[in-house]
Amino acid sequence: MARIVMKFGGTSVANVDKIRQAALHIRREIDAGNQVSVVVSAMAGKTNELVAWVNEASKFHDAREYDAVVASGEQVTAGLMAIVLSEMGVPARSFQGWQIPIETDDAHGAARIENIDPSMLIDRMDKGMVCVITGFQGIYPPTGRITTLGRGGSDTSAVAVAAAVKADRCDIYTDVDGVYTTDPRIAPKARRMARISFEEMLEMASAGAKVLMIRSVEMAMAHSVRLCVRSTFDDPNAPQVTPDGVPGVPGTLVCDEEEIMEKQIVSGITLARAEAKITLRGVKDKPGVAAAVFGALADANIVVDMIVQNVSDDGARTDITFTVPDSDYDKAMRALETTGSAIERESISGSKGGAKISVIGVGMRSHAGVAASMFRALAEKGINIQLITTSEIKTSVLIDEEYAELAVRVLHTYYGLDKQDV
Ligand code: ADP
Ligand code: ASP
Ligand code: MG
Numbered sequence: 349m350a351r352i353v354m355k356f357g358g359t360s361v362a363n364v365d366k367i368r369q370a371a372l373h374i375r376r377e378i379d380a381g382n383q384v385s386v387v388v389s390a391m392a393g394k395t396n397e398l399v400a401w402v403n404e405a406s407k408f409h410d411a412r413e414y415d416a417v418v419a420s421g422e423q424v425t426a427g428l429m430a431i432v433l434s435e436m437g438v439p440a441r442s443f444q445g446w447q448i449p450i451e452t453d454d455a456h457g458a459a460r461i462e463n464i465d466p467s468m469l470i471d472r473m474d475k476g477m478v479c480v481i482t483g484f485q486g487i488y489p490p491t492g493r494i495t496t497l498g499r500g501g502s503d504t505s506a507v508a509v510a511a512a513v514k515a516d517r518c519d520i521y522t523d524v525d526g527v528y529t530t531d532p533r534i535a536p537k538a539r540r541m542a543r544i545s546f547e548e549m550l551e552m553a554s555a556g557a558k559v560l561m562i563r564s565v566e567m568a569m570a571h572s573v574r575l576c577v578r579s580t581f582d583d584p585n586a587p588q589v590t591p592d593g594v595p596g597v598p599g600t601l602v603c604d605e606e607e608i609m610e611k612q613i614v615s616g617i618t619l620a621r622a623e624a625k626i627t628l629r630g631v632k633d634k635p636g637v638a639a640a641v642f643g644a645l646a647d648a649n650i651v652v653d654m655i656v657q658n659v660s661d662d663g664a665r666t667d668i669t670f671t672v673p674d675s676d677y678d679k680a681m682r683a684l685e686t687t688g689s690a691i692e693r694e695s696i697s698g699s700k701g702g703a704k705i706s707v708i709g710v711g712m713r714s715h716a717g718v719a720a721s722m723f724r725a726l727a728e729k730g731i732n733i734q735l736i737t738t739s740e741i742k743t744s745v746l747i748d749e750e751y752a753e754l755a756v757r758v759l760h761t762y763y764g765l766d767k768q769d770v
Contacts, residue, residue: 351516352385353384353509355521357520358390361428367428371432375433378438386429386440388429390425415495426443426481426482433478440477440479442481446492446494448468449486451487457498460497466513469509473513510571518575520576520577525582526600530756537765538765542592543600549565549602555704555706565602576597578598578599578600612709614765616707619756620703621703622749623702628667629693629694630667632664633665677700704746706744707743
């Protein structure tokens with residue numbers, strides 16, 4: 349007997365028929381004698397609709413009410429999944445975040461899970477019941493208010509539940525059958541990976557591969573949760589074999605680096621769209637300036653991604669360039685013009701519509717020249733690089749969004765990641 353947490357994303361529960369298809373995977377695990385808790389997302393498109401309604405009601409809404417509205421999508425699918433399972437003869441009950449409870453901090457709209465009491469879930473699973481839990485939401489105990497975890501947060505709910513109930517596995521069911529070398533919707537030659545290390549998955553998620561929310565990968569790594577990404581649309585009754593052909597989960601296993609035999613220099617390419625670039629020219633080159641600039645942005649709750657500061661020519665003035673999501677561009681400009689007015693500068697300029705392309709691989713730790721070859725491959729296609737940042741296992745560039753998909757495909761081929769049979 350294994351204890352499994354199964355998470356179904358938005359496209360996997362987009363309507364009642366799809367919920368039935370997902371339920372067949374659950375029934376397979378129950379029939380095999382396993383204990384199961386399920387985490388569900390809202391139906392595809394539902395959360396976007398709810399967010400749009402909140403913004404239509406008021407651009408300057410209270411974040412607590414945002415959460416009250418957007419958390420509702422998951423409530424619907426949890427109830428429907430419990431109904432469908434019961435109709436199939438599988439005992440099931442739905443639970444919202446507050447009923448478990450999934451306790452979070454009070455950062456409404458981007459809350460972090462602090463504690464989950466597993467006792468009720470374990471008790472129900474011991475009795476053969478499937479617990480169907482709303483993803484994406486929790487409760488802040490001091491106020492008793494509903495919180496949400498940020499977009500894509502159901503992945504994090506699932507991993508947190510898996511860690512809390514000490515599950516043997518957390519299976520993320522989605523609309524692709526695993527983690528690919530790049531988004532398969534952009535590059536048809538993308539290859540599915542049998543395994544990916546936590547570190548690489550973390551970098552891929554933070555660089556824009558939305559197949560898993562970053563926080564869910566961090567949490568799986570911290571709590572040693574066995575995390576698999578697999579497809580809801582596979583035949584639920586097919587033999588359960590891994591991509592390597594041995595009995596196991598048909599999908600990608602996210603695991604420790606030591607569990608991966610074949611190590612690639614570059615294992616994945618990611619794309620993050622809608623990145624805006626802002627440049628402050630002629631700021632004073634003295635201690636405290638960067639703190640003032642980024643402090644003003646942090647106070648406005650703006651997440652900054654790439655940051656580059658030039659070496660000053662004369663030791664007196666320098667330029668700082670950074671990126672923020674397009675959706676935060678106006679807010680960032682306002683924050684720098686008002687709150688940041690203490691920051692002396694010659695000019696401030698910026699533009700929306702950039703794309704960040706990242707090349708990721710643990711092999712970069714020991715191999716020189718990966719960044720250089722990335723720049724060469726882009727140059728050969730006439731693609732201009734606006735900004736560059738690196739980490740131990742990642743090199744990222746900002747380019748014009750118009751060339752983003754071309755750049756992904758070019759790099760995918762350049763690093764020998766293409767599937768052979770396409
Ligand atoms: P869900 O609704 O199930 O949470 P998401 O839309 O959040 O699903 O994530 C799945 C999507 O992630 C896929 O449809 C795919 O387009 C995208 N994706 C981006 N990068 C990758 C990658 N490297 N491997 C697999 N899927 C990826
Ligand atoms: N429904 C939420 C969203 O669309 C959470 C999730 O699907 O993971 O962001
Ligand atoms: Mg998702």
